[in-house]
Amino acid sequence: MADKQHLKDLVSQVRRDIVRQVHAVNSGHPGGSLGCTEFLVALYNEIMDHNPSFNMDGTNEDLFFLSNGHISPVIYSVLARSGYFPVEELNTFRKLDSRLQGHPTTHEGLPGIRIASGSLGQGMSVAIGAAATKKLNGDSKLVFSLHGDGELQEGQIWEAAMYAAANKVDNLIATIDLNGQQIDGSTDEVLDLGDLGKKFDAFGWQVLRVKKGNDLDAVISGLQEAVELTGNGKPVCILLHTEMGHGVDFMMGSHAWHGIAPNDEQLADALSQNPETLGDY
Amino acid sequence: MTCFSAVLHMKTYTNTGNKDTRSGFGAGLTELGQKNENVVALCADLTGSLKMNEFAKNHPNRFFQVGIAEANMMGMAAGMTIGGKIPFTGTFANFSTGRVYDQIRQSIAYSDKNVKICASHSGLTLGEDGATHQILEDIGLMKMLPGMTVINTCDYNQTKAATLAVAQHHGPVYLRFGRPKVANFTPENGEFQIGKAVHLQEGKDVTIVATGHLVWEALEAAKELHEKGISAEVINIHTIKPLDEQAIIKSVQKTGAIVTAEEHNYLGGLGESVARTLALHQPTPQEFVATNDTFGESGTPAQLLEKYGLNAKNIALKAQKVIARK
Structure with missing residues (x-):
């Protein structure tokens, strides 16, 4: 368990890493990455029991699957700063011959990544499979997954949601990043998701809402509560209300920064709002 | 012949x-x-x-x-x-x-x-x-x-x-x-080596490489051809990828002609993999027994194989056709 100041320092540093990675190659997805920073910092530093000397099977450790793979900058930063690979490697993000592909993959052997993601809607099924194997192996650790809210428009998510409840996959905590935005606009405008709480509840999940998804304390206590709910015969869903672009004022609350990079001036502005705490790569 | x-x-x-x-x-x-x-x-x-x-x-x-x-x-x-x-x-x-x-x-x-x-x-x-x-x-x-x-x-x-x-x-x-x-004709409890072609008949005039249900049809075709005085080599390609290229190249070096047979579209199937191999290493006249860029339809299996030409009769015809192209 990390002390609170260290977690706050990590959040600031990870935000710097995100905008610097995206700026360096003038491509990538900063908005969703910034919005999920508190969640992933909390998960990897306060919640999960995991081993940075990575092995694919991950037996007797908690596992995390990123289903919305486009927020790769944040997972790369969090993994690097957890010791999975050198932070200097963040310099190679989206460049030729890099292990840090545009969307996370296993193909180049990047430690910490157990499945490719990017084509949306597949991660919940993968997480369920990993959770089933844990049960077969008598491994009591948990499986976590993260999904975009727009991603829930993919039908496979609901195949998976139905399966997990029907088969009592209760060692799974699936978090939905509810930022209300997707590429073409707000989720309400593009394809209204309806009442997700009622939907997951009707599918047979335990649903927990974290209203302040960019507040470290709220995220940690939400995750702790979710962990308490495991083992009850039902999968657990966290509806995590976040703000796209959180921590960089001009990126906040809009879908405009879903998939574009800041220019030099915007980078300087973004960095000035997120002090260097643990050393830039 | x-x-x-x-x-x-x-x-x-x-x-x-x-x-x-x-x-x-x-x-x-x-x-x-x-x-x-x-x-x-x-x-x-x-x-x-x-x-x-x-x-x-x-x-x-x-x-x-x-x-x-x-x-x-x-x-x-x-x-x-x-x-x-x-x-x-x-x-x-x-x-x-x-x-x-x-x-x-x-x-x-x-x-x-x-x-x-x-x-x-x-x-x-x-x-x-x-x-x-x-x-x-x-x-x-x-x-x-x-x-x-x-x-x-x-x-x-x-x-x-x-x-x-x-x-x-x-x-x-x-x-x-x-x-x-x-037909069930391969050995019971036989060894299966992924990527290794199985030679079923030795022949001199034409090579028939078949996969799946058409392997038995290829053996039947070889019998028909034999009666006509044509010696057909028959190879069972159970693994389409990785393809046993050497087995195919060696065979056509001897026969100089090849027929591929599969229950699949000629586009994207075994025949195309064989054609690529031969184009690169041993250009050889080839005929394809496969469906002709079409969907299937209802019918009994036997009727369908007959209508779409996926049988011993058509393999034998294509064999004679490809021999004529040598």
Whole structure:
């Protein structure tokens, strides 16, 4: 368990890493990455029991699957700063011959990544499979997954949601990043998701809402509560209300920064709002 | 044709009784269930059709009924490999490939997952259900995926042997078999070597390479040709990827002509893989026994094979045609 100041320092540093990675190659997805920073910092530093000397099977450790793979900058930063690979490697993000592909993959052997993601809607099924194997192996650790809210428009998510409840996959905590935005606009405008709480509840999940998804304390206590709910015969869903672009004022609350990079001036502005705490790569 | 060719000795293959290849898969899976505790099976509401009942009964904790949700099945199978399981997925060929191509591509093939995609009811010979269920493009879809091994077995015994063999192979595999009862003629408990062609007949005038149900038809064609004084070499290509290129090149160096035979579209199938190999290493006249860029239709398996020219008669005709092109 990390002390609170260290977690706050990590959040600031990870935000710097995100905008610097995206700026360096003038491509990538900063908005969703910034919005999920508190969640992933909390998960990897306060919640999960995991081993940075990575092995694919991950037996007797908690596992995390990123289903919305486009927020790769944040997972790369969090993994690097957890010791999975050198932070200097963040310099190679989206460049030729890099292990840090545009969307996370296993193909180049990047430690910490157990499945490719990017084509949306597949991660919940993968997480369920990993959770089933844990049960077969008598491994009591948990499986976590993260999904975009727009991603829930993919039908496979609901195949998976139905399966997990029907088969009592209760060692799974699936978090939905509810930022209300997707590429073409707000989720309400593009394809209204309806009442997700009622939907997951009707599918047979335990649903927990974290209203302040960019507040470290709220995220940690939400995750702790979710962990308490495991083992009850039902999968657990966290509806995590976040703000796209959180921590960089001009990126906040809009879908405009879903998939574009800041220019030099915007980078300087973004960095000035997120002090260097643990050393830039 | 020279008289010399006609008197070459032909090996005799005996049909020990018609059996369906899917039952060979079922028997293999049952045996794996006893032998290898890491083997798990997933099925999308077709347990009886895939002959997975025995495994499901023997190992209820290792059998996963996913319902009519093939995309979720493929994703789950990928996830189950994490922690050391060897998942075998079961549904029809159409729903094993075309329906879930992106799930296989990203979560299994690109992610290097040790999943065995087992597909029954492939090709035309599932019969009366018609074109919605008769995929003739699946070999092409699967062979285009980097790292995917593609196997199409010819009879019950070979399908059982292949099922056992793929469990020993690390990496994604597409194992294709079918519904109808067909001749069972390969050795019982024979060895199955992935990527290794099987020579069934020695010949001098033409090479016939066949896969799946058409291997038996190729043997029948060789008999017809023999009666006409034509000596046909017959090779069973059970593994389309990786292809045993040397076996094919060596054979056509001797015969100078080749016919490929498969229950699949000529686009994307075994024939195209063979043509590429020969274009690169040993340019050779080739004829294709395959469907001609078309969907299937309802009918009995025998009627369909006759109508679409996937039988011994047409293989023999194409053999004579290709010999004339030498």
